[in-house]
Amino acid sequence: ENKVFVARRIDKLETDLNVRLFRRHNKGYLLTEHGLALEQETKKVDQQIYQIQRVFKDKETELSGKLVISKPSSGGINITPLISKFIKQYPKIQLDILVAHNSDDVDNFEADISVVLTNYPAEHMIGTDIGLLPIYIYGSEAYFRQPNKNDIQDLDWIIWKDDSGRTDMESIIKGIVPNPSIVLRTNSYAEMCEYIAEGIGVSMTSPIGLPSDSKLIPFRKDKYSFDIHLWLLSHPDLRNNAKVQVFKKFFVREIQEYV
Template sequence: MGKPSLFSGRSTSRHRIRAARELNVSHSTVLRRIEQFETILGSKLFKKLQRGYELTAAGEQLYENGQSIEINIDQLLSQAEGHHDVTQGKLRISQPEIGILNIYPLYAEFKRQHPDITLEIQSTMAAHNLAQQEVDIVLRFSEQPPELLVGRLIGTVKAKAYASKHYLKQLPKNHTSKDYDWIQWQRPKSVPASNWVKDNILNPRIVFRTPHMPDVVSAILSGIGVGFMSSHEAAQHKSLVELFDGEIIATYPLWMLTHRDLRNSERVTTFMRFMAENLHLD
């Protein structure tokens, strides 16, 4: 539950209109209902200021209590959904960025087999919170998944160094790794592949940096330089050449997980079973 819409100084009118739109009523009706609610409670929830509306102490307390109530309601609804023995409805899935793992062909096959299930896919390296019901299933890189989650280890994604055939043709005939232009994947946390470059290449020439793996893949395919990507993704591009004798630079265990409250959901178990049988990484 977000901060009350009639809150935020100079942008109060905009938030009031947005709240009215979400409730499908006029903004004057929103104000009137707040006043009615305050009358029932016998307590003021908002202070009207020149710059807009501000929560009172009672309003702040109600907001904090409401957050915990909403989380409990979401969990109860999730538990109830988890006991529905149906293979239809919405299934929210969080997966790694495209360029690390392309499983859309499997999504297509799953949809052919289960046309009544709607897939909502979020491609991100951020960790969605299953405990707060942000998604139903996550495909997550982890050495040890959280205790509240259940699932299985799908396999290991291997990172290797690649360059395009076009890029390599432009290098000197007797080139070495010192001649490479490097493409770097910037992540908030330390990336083993980036550390490998520092440890093995003297004064590496970094020519391209990006925080997004799809951009790394595009840069390698475009002939900008050498970079690291998953062998699973690289296998789909015939124009790429595996470097350093196919040395595995880093490995990332991939888990498929759901919240334990959803372990009896037919939608969830059907999808997880399908992926376990059809997604092959090793």
């Protein structure tokens, strides 16, 4: 019944516009050239409507309702403890955590605030530089107890491939170790941590990027320490939004023990 209803609506739309928008296929509907053009135009209209809504959203003064937070898809930073604490302090604010695979989530107005690890933030955003997040080489205690793992040249590396493209771990490692022994690559940050805990090798992350129950230890962090900036980004049209401002102040205060 729903399929019949959809088919009728499509027929009516094509009749009203006097163009063919879809090609019927045994697996469903495929957009024609006119259909693709209409799709792009509707996306523009949708974004314009969303921008108008944000003008009014900037006037919000109540610490209640939805707040969309964008965070990296995986790796680098674990903000779970901070989110838990924020919810307890501001129970009327409903957090919507958006996993960002790239910077488009902020640019397309999908997030109110974005937590970003980068040394090159978007210039058109309002940015709060939280500080430098230290990055260390981590491995398991059992791995480092092996007699031949005392020098950085002797280590076996597990490479995390960042889907967002912001972090090129392999290039960083090859910058400090000419011919590193790379035993495994993965685009899953959680699995990377599991492989390290299993004693397969070492990798690079920040203290706040580790699971709360992690027993991994840093390798000579007095000598091998790398920094990356931690930013909070938001749109200029939300500069006066009460929920955005209170989250920023909270995050800046609570994250200080890590930067």
